[in-house]
Amino acid sequence: MAKGKTILFFLFGLAVISGGIYACKYYFSYRNDLADRPWAYSEDKAAHLLVGEWQGDFRDPDGVRKTMRLEILVPMTEEERAKKASRRTRRRRGLGSRSDQQRFDGFATVTSQRGIEEYECYGAVRDKTGGRLNTVHFRALDEKQQLRKNFNVLSAVDGGQWQNDSLMLTLSFTYTTATGSGYSSSADPRFDKKVTVYFFRMKS
Numbered sequence: 001m002a003k004g005k006t007i008l009f010f011l012f013g014l015a016v017i018s019g020g021i022y023a024c025k026y027y028f029s030y031r032n033d034l035a036d037r038p039w040a041y042s043e044d045k046a047a048h049l050l051v052g053e054w055q056g057d058f059r060d061p062d063g064v065r066k067t068m069r070l071e072i073l074v075p076m077t078e079e080e081r082a083k084k085a086s087r088r089t090r091r092r093r094g095l096g097s098r099s100d101q102q103r104f105d106g107f108a109t110v111t112s113q114r115g116i117e118e119y120e121c122y123g124a125v126r127d128k129t130g131g132r133l134n135t136v137h138f139r140a141l142d143e144k145q146q147l148r149k150n151f152n153v154l155s156a157v158d159g160g161q162w163q164n165d166s167l168m169l170t171l172s173f174t175y176t177t178a179t180g181s182g183y184s185s186s187a188d189p190r191f192d193k194k195v196t197v198y199f200f201r202m203k204s
Contacts, residue, residue, distance in 0.1 A: 030081065036101045039130025039162070040075055048164040048201070050130045051075075051104070056199035060151040061173055061190040066112040068153075068197065070121070070167075073106045102128065108138060108153070115147050123156070133160035136169065148178050157194060167199040 033041045039050040054070040102124045110117035123136030136156035140146045156169035172194050177183045184191045 033076065036128055037075060037130075038128060039125055040104070050125070050162050050167075053202035054167050054199035055202050056167075056169075056197040058171070058195050058197045060112075060195065061193040062151055064112050064114060064151075066110050068108055068110045068199075069202070070108045070199065071106045072104055075101075075104060102126070107141075110153060114150055117147055117150075117152055118142065118145070119153060131162060133162065133169070134158050136160065143180075146176055146180070148176055148180060151175050151190070165201040167201075168196065169199070170194050170196045 030041070034043065042049060051072045051074045054072070055067065056070075057065065057067050059065050103122070104124065105120065105122040108119040108121050110119070118141040119138040120141055121136055121138045124134045126132040126134055133156070135158045138153045138155060140152065146152060151173040152175075154172045154174040156171055160167070160169040162168075175183050175191060186192075
């Protein structure tokens with residue numbers, strides 16, 4: 001009987017230690033993100049972050065009026081953080097490089113009279129404040145469904161700006177022909193045109 005109690009106490013102790021290690025790893029991961037990614041995380045639930053949903057209107061190089069809805073995803077969800085904290089071994093890479101910590105990805109939907117354009121996007125903030133953005137790249141979710149005879153979004157050029165509920169991006173485009181191939185002409189200024197879009201935050 002005494003031996004059985006000893007085993008139970010031993011197993012209980014292991015569970016407590018394991019739970020403590022998990023809690024510490026989760027806590028330190030979150031605290032590091034608060035310090036290194038203030039554009040994505042805050043203890044203030046009402047904080048204005050870069051992550052979230054945005055919307056802006058613009059005219060493409062053909063003069064077609066379009067609306068973009070942009071969602072910038074949180075770099076690591078609570079579920080992903082919990083899963084990472086529950087790993088028994090720590091990756092030797094640690095927290096990753098500074099550039100890794102500044103990266104983000106998301107999705108964008110552009111609607112117009114010509115149809116719907118669906119994109120995934122990825123980019124990075126210039127520094128941990130997140131106020132300035134490096135180039136943001138856009139890629140069609142399904143190239144087979146990409147709009148033809150249309151100026152599709154290629155990127156948001158380096159120098160985008162974010163502050164509170166305002167986001168500004170300057171878009172560049174690629175023209176997709178009726179056959180689905182890309183086309184450009186140096187003699188046509190439309191193909192080099194860039195369009196600045198002012199986004200407002202979508203309220204949840």
